[in-house]
Amino acid sequence: MNKAVKTAITPTRAENYPEWYQQVIKAAELAENSDVRGCMVIKPWGYAIWENMQRSLDAKFKATGHVNAYFPLFIPKSYIEKEAAHVEGFAKECAVVTHSRLEAGPDGSLIPAGPLDEPLIVRPTSETIIGATYAKWVRSYRDLPILINQWANVVRWEMRTRLFLRTAEFLWQEGHTVHATAEEAQEETLRMLDVYADFAENQMAMPVIKGRKTDGERFPGAVDTFCIEAMMQDRKALQAGTSHFLGQNFAKSCNIEFQNENGQLQHAWTTSWGVSTRLIGAMIMTHSDDDGLIVPPQLAPHHIVILPVHRDEASRAAVQTYCESLRAEIAALHYAGRPIEVAIDGRELRGGEKAWSWVKKGVPLRVEIGAREVASESVFTARRDTGEKRNLSRGHFVATLPQTLQDIQDNLLARAQAFRAANTVELDSKDAFYAYFTPENKAKPEIHGGFALAHWDGSAEAEAQIKKDLNVTIRCIPLEDNGNGAGTCIFTGNPSKQRCVFAKSY
16 A cells, blocks of 8 residues: 655645645745734745845846835825726725824723824825826926836735735835826836746746736726736636736826927826735745745745754764855855855754755755765755755866756746646637536535636626636736637627636636
8 A cells, every 4th residue: 555645734735725825834934924914924034035036126127227216105095086996996905094193091092083184095006196296296208207116015905815915914016107108108018017027937937928907807097907927736827917007097187297399288198017925925836845835046045055964973063164165165156146045054953854944945955964975075965846866076066056056947937837838728618618617526626727718709798707607717818819819709609809818816
């Protein structure tokens, strides 16, 4: 009889994917729930990953001409009300400040006092407050374009939360730009979508589909919303980033006007775009396995951890000296534009316990050094992505280390691409579509479905019915249709311009 394979994370992905996700976060010490309902504490390992994401994205933003600034956390209620679709889209998620101070009550408790003349909304997104500022800055076409990003936190009052994926407060960046023409603003919208796609694939090792959102899924107040969509290991889609062409909607509501080259007064054209700490959730669900987190090398807080192995006190000093010299040698190397980050774990723990703690944290490479390695000038290595373990000469290991890290990065991307390809289908009938997205066990659904490429004619009624029946949404209308071209809508029988990506999603 075959023994069940023991895994570091229970339940496994196949047994209970949502709980597996929570347990990976716990085992890797990424984050935990806060005492404040719906909020999270991002722990040092999780925040270090976010810092690496932030550092990479920030460099890409600056390379495309953007600069950073900071705008207020509080937004007057009247600002939110200026754009009708915007307020309708965010009203239910707004946290509202109504008082300015606390006073002691008769029983010693604190009670709100000093009602505000106008309630303040805790930033759910910043189009309106930034637009009001831009209206003061813009006078002439010479003031344009404005290309600004801010790194900030936002609050959206979520009732059902999940660490990193959906919390009441989260961290993000939001870019807000102003342009003299619609064409410039549209170019900016797609340029930033490309930046996000490049980051997802080259730093996160996560393949994405670039596309346009349907009218029903569009950002409130936008003319067009573009997105990158990724497939998680439970075959659900995750929207990993969005870029919005806002047209003149917010420019008109915020009165962003300028004199053009002919001296005529006109409204500007604006964009906004953002990604958030949700990307950490995407990384977890794209790469991790039943032994814990797997971090792509380009985002890893530590690329390598060195584990000294002391069999007896006589070898301790020699092993420690060898580890220190190896760390210094490795730290002098660079990978993907930054020094290779290497740490020595000198904790007094059993070897297996120490090694498994780093497996669960997802460090790309582990190196064990004992008396045998010291005597033979070698290293014992283990790759997190494949589990492969090897004895290598120290010189060969160090000389090939940058390439080894890139091999891990490339393997993670290839593995994710293969998984997406294996779980993407073209469907040409409504019956096949409904069968694809219907679980065998409706009481406790197994992992099922994936990405379905199907023709849709733009019918809002059909889109709503699919969501009601199956909890499936149109993730995007791909910007590249891969030659599929026109066809027939499988829901209405009407002509369709191209296939759309349908999936269950987060």
